[in-house]
Amino acid sequence: MKKFFLIILSYLFITFNTFVFADNNNKVLKIGILAPFSEELKTLGETILFSANLALHDIGADSIKLYPVGYSNDKNEINKACEKFKEEGVKIVLGPVDSKFLKELNRCSEIVFLSLSNMDANINDNVIMMGINLESQLLAIKKLIKKKKKKKTIILYPDNEYSKHVERNIRFINFQNSKVFKYSNDPKILTNQIEKLTNYKKRKINLIARIKKLENSEDPKDLNELNILKQRFTLGKVNFDSVVIIDFDNGLKSILTSLAYTDVSEKDVLIVAANQWFDKSILTESSIKEFYFPSVNLENLEKFKKDFFKIHNYKPNEVGILAYDCIGLIYYLWKNDTIIKSVNNFNFKKEIKGKIGKFKISDNKVIQSLEIYKLENSNFVKNKF
Numbered sequence: 001m002k003k004f005f006l007i008i009l010s011y012l013f014i015t016f017n018t019f020v021f022a023d024n025n026n027k028v029l030k031i032g033i034l035a036p037f038s039e040e041l042k043t044l045g046e047t048i049l050f051s052a053n054l055a056l057h058d059i060g061a062d063s064i065k066l067y068p069v070g071y072s073n074d075k076n077e078i079n080k081a082c083e084k085f086k087e088e089g090v091k092i093v094l095g096p097v098d099s100k101f102l103k104e105l106n107r108c109s110e111i112v113f114l115s116l117s118n119m120d121a122n123i124n125d126n127v128i129m130m131g132i133n134l135e136s137q138l139l140a141i142k143k144l145i146k147k148k149k150k151k152k153t154i155i156l157y158p159d160n161e162y163s164k165h166v167e168r169n170i171r172f173i174n175f176q177n178s179k180v181f182k183y184s185n186d187p188k189i190l191t192n193q194i195e196k197l198t199n200y201k202k203r204k205i206n207l208i209a210r211i212k213k214l215e216n217s218e219d220p221k222d223l224n225e226l227n228i229l230k231q232r233f234t235l236g237k238v239n240f241d242s243v244v245i246i247d248f249d250n251g252l253k254s255i256l257t258s259l260a261y262t263d264v265s266e267k268d269v270l271i272v273a274a275n276q277w278f279d280k281s282i283l284t285e286s287s288i289k290e291f292y293f294p295s296v297n298l299e300n301l302e303k304f305k306k307d308f309f310k311i312h313n314y315k316p317n318e319v320g321i322l323a324y325d326c327i328g329l330i331y332y333l334w335k336n337d338t339i340i341k342s343v344n345n346f347n348f349k350k351e352i353k354g355k356i357g358k359f360k361i362s363d364n365k366v367i368q369s370l371e372i373y374k375l376e377n378s379n380f381v382k383n384k385f
Helices: 002-015 039-059 075-088 102-107 134-147 163-173 187-197 200-215 220-229 249-261 298-312 319-335
Strands: 029-036 064-071 092-094 112-115 127-129 153-158 178-183 242-246 270-274 291-295 358-362 365-369 371-376 379-382
Touching: 029 039, 029 075, 029 319, 039 064, 039 298, 039 319, 064 075, 064 319, 075 102, 092 319, 102 127, 112 319, 134 163, 134 242, 134 270, 134 291, 134 365, 134 371, 153 163, 163 178, 178 187, 187 200, 187 249, 200 220, 242 249, 249 270, 298 319
Parallel strands: 029 064, 029 092, 092 112, 112 127, 153 178, 153 242, 242 270, 270 291
Antiparallel strands: 291 371, 358 365, 371 379
């Protein structure tokens, strides 16, 4: 396995632009790259490393040197990586991707880590998580609900290992006139839960009763209404005017399908999703064709992917744009003659503009100013308030 890591890293070093490794003077900023280079995660690790290199290329920084170190799922490898960084005099590291090695990173207190995880907006000792955190998303969603003048909100989230994390963020944001609802990942249980939430059985009875009454009428208006009702599953409105779904991928699709099945219409209810990265499969697999979500700047994301593809001939994971911005952030400090000694050096009084959009690091917290997009007519459209 160690030999495999060496082969991968050697390959990555060779493919880099040589200016990244220029060390012609004593003023060189050393940035560590802590990324997964194991066989199953090779592409993700390469994406992070190549994205960092792309940022340096765009910046034109010849006084920055990258030090990639790989890890897999072993805590000991994180500890060994930290020792390697110390030996090289690296004080700032981009990575890792996840948050499960937080304790190991905290022990390496002399190094600042810009993690690509999104698990916490708060800075944890020497670790800043630069992922699109839930707190930032919920702040954007709360603003949208207020702009749309919605009064009753249901917040849905799955029952899994992240439930407590979600609940903590919901309490912190404090949505007014809202109820939370934790649902099962079991499709059969989920269907029953959504039926109960939407008062489906009562509304189904209302529909059947109304259809029976209209079937005995010969009035053209009644017959027209009858034809419309026969295409529906229920009759009557639900007891909420906005729903927030904190889920993604198949989980999000399941909830959207369940809402459509219980006649929750996007025409009557504002539907908003978190953790959505412009998943195009939602365009064809969702019964609901219109909903909102907070996200990074789509135009910048597409340009980043296009630039990346031109060089490396494959589409990068979205985490690449975060790595790109992290390098830009580090360079911003470096350009202003800031010696990075701790996370305190990253607390700014003003917003920083990156590829993802604007974000702010202040009071030991990372908050992204996310934009709201809308799935409309099979396209992702930027919402304009």
